[in-house]
Amino acid sequence: MFYNENCISAAKKYLKNNSVDLIITDPPYGIDGDKLHKHYNRNENNVIDGYVEVPNKEYKNFSIEWIKEAERVLKPGASIYIVSGYTQLRHILNALSMTKLHEKNHIIWKYNFGVYTSKKFISSHYHILYYVKAGLKPTFNTYSFYSDNEKNDSGGSLNYLDREDVWLINKEYKRGKIKNKNELPKFLLSKMILYSSNPGDLVCDFFLGSFSTAKVAIGLNRKACGFELNKNAFDYQKEQIKLISAGELLKKFRDVPPNKFINKGKPMKEKEIKSILEDYSKLKKNKFIKKIIIDKLSEKYGRGYWSISKIINNNNNKNKNINLFEQ
Numbered sequence: 001m002f003y004n005e006n007c008i009s010a011a012k013k014y015l016k017n018n019s020v021d022l023i024i025t026d027p028p029y030g031i032d033g034d035k036l037h038k039h040y041n042r043n044e045n046n047v048i049d050g051y052v053e054v055p056n057k058e059y060k061n062f063s064i065e066w067i068k069e070a071e072r073v074l075k076p077g078a079s080i081y082i083v084s085g086y087t088q089l090r091h092i093l094n095a096l097s098m099t100k101l102h103e104k105n106h107i108i109w110k111y112n113f114g115v116y117t118s119k120k121f122i123s124s125h126y127h128i129l130y131y132v133k134a135g136l137k138p139t140f141n142t143y144s145f146y147s148d149n150e151k152n153d154s155g156g157s158l159n160y161l162d163r164e165d166v167w168l169i170n171k172e173y174k175r176g177k178i179k180n181k182n183e184l185p186k187f188l189l190s191k192m193i194l195y196s197s198n199p200g201d202l203v204c205d206f207f208l209g210s211f212s213t214a215k216v217a218i219g220l221n222r223k224a225c226g227f228e229l230n231k232n233a234f235d236y237q238k239e240q241i242k243l244i245s246a247g248e249l250l251k252k253f254r255d256v257p258p259n260k261f262i263n264k265g266k267p268m269k270e271k272e273i274k275s276i277l278e279d280y281s282k283l284k285k286n287k288f289i290k291k292i293i294i295d296k297l298s299e300k301y302g303r304g305y306w307s308i309s310k311i312i313n314n315n316n317n318k319n320k321n322i323n324l325f326e327q
C-alpha cells in the first residue's frame with residue numbers, strides 16, 4: 001500500500017472515505033532555494049537525491065488540497081499529527097481551519113543541534129499539530145508509557161510529564177548511512193503511534209520520505225500506507241521496509257505497570273468523601289505531614305493526588321468560613 005505518486009491525486013485514487021485510523025506526516029518545508037543542508041555538518045553524499053520541494057507561492061493551495069484529502073480519508077475519531085517548521089506553519093493552520101478537524105494540541109518538539117546561526121537565536125524546534133476528526137471517541141492511550149503512580153526523583157508524576165505538550169526528543173544520527181533529508185526519529189513516531197492508535201490500526205503518511213512512519217508503524221504491529229513522489233527514495237525504501245518484521249519494535253518498550261488509581265475519574269459519593277475526611281483527621285492527629293497523608297489516601301481510595309487534596313482543601317475552607325461566620 002505504498003505509492004510513488006503525488007499524495008493528493010493518489011489519495012483520491014486509492015483511499016476510501018473514513019478508512020484510516022491515524023495520519024502522521026511531515027510535508028515538504030516549502031523553503032525556496034533550500035540551503036538548510038549548509039547549516040548541518042553532514043555528508044550530503046549519503047542523502048538520497050530527488051527530494052521534491054513545493055514552491056513557496058504554491059504552498060497555501062498545496063496545503064489546502066492535501067489536508068482536505070487527509071480529512072476525507074480519516075475515520076471518525078481518528079487522529080492526525082502534522083509536523084511543520086515555522087516557515088509555512090501559517091498555511092497549514094489556515095488549511096486546517098478550513099476543515100472540520102478539531103485541534104487537540106499544538107505540540108512543540110524540541111530537538112538537539114538546531115540549525116546553526118550566529119546573528120540570531122538558533123532554531124531548534126518543530127511544531128506538531130495534533131487534530132482529530134469528530135464522530136467517535138478518539139483513541140488516546142493515556143498510559144502508553146507510564147502508569148498513574150510512577151514518579152521521578154523529585155516526586156513529579158512521570159505520566160503527567162510525558163503528556164506535556166513540549167517534547168524533548170533527540171534526532172538520530174546515521175553517520176555513513178543512506179538517509180532522507182529530514183528523517184523523523186523513531187522515538188518521536190513511536191510516541192504518536194502508541195498514544196493514538198492500537199495494534200492492527202492503519203497508519204498513513206502522505207509524505208513518506210524515508211518511510212520512517214511506515215517502518216515504525218509496522219514495527220509496532222500496525223498496518224501502514226502512504227505516498228512519496230521522489231522515485232529514488234521510493235525505490236530504495238520500498239525494499240528497506242521489507243526488512244522490518246511486524247511488532248519487532250514492541251520489545252523496546254516495557255510493559256507499563258498497572259495503575260494504582262483505579263477509581264480515578266469515577267464520580268465520588270458522599271459516603272466516600274466522609275470516609276476520606278475521617279481518615280485525614282486521624283492521620284493528622286498522628287502528626288503525618290499533609291503530602292504524605294494525601295499519598296496514603298490516594299493509594300487507599302484509588303484516587304489521584306489532586307482529587308484527594310481538593311476534598312481536604314474544600315473541607316478546610318468550609319471550616320474556615322464557619323469559624324469566620326461564628327466570630
Ligand SMILES: C[S@@+](CC[C@H](N)C(=O)[O-])C[C@H]1O[C@@H](n2cnc3c(N)ncnc32)[C@H](O)[C@@H]1O
Nearest residue numbers: 006007026052180183184207209210212228229
Ligand atoms: C519532509 S520530507 C518527509 C520526511 C519523512 N517524514 C522522513 O522521516 O523521512 C517530505 C517528503 O515529501 C515528498 N513530497 C513532496 N511533495 C509530495 C507530494 N505531492 N506527494 C508525495 N510526496 C511528496 C518529498 O520528496 C519528501 O521526501
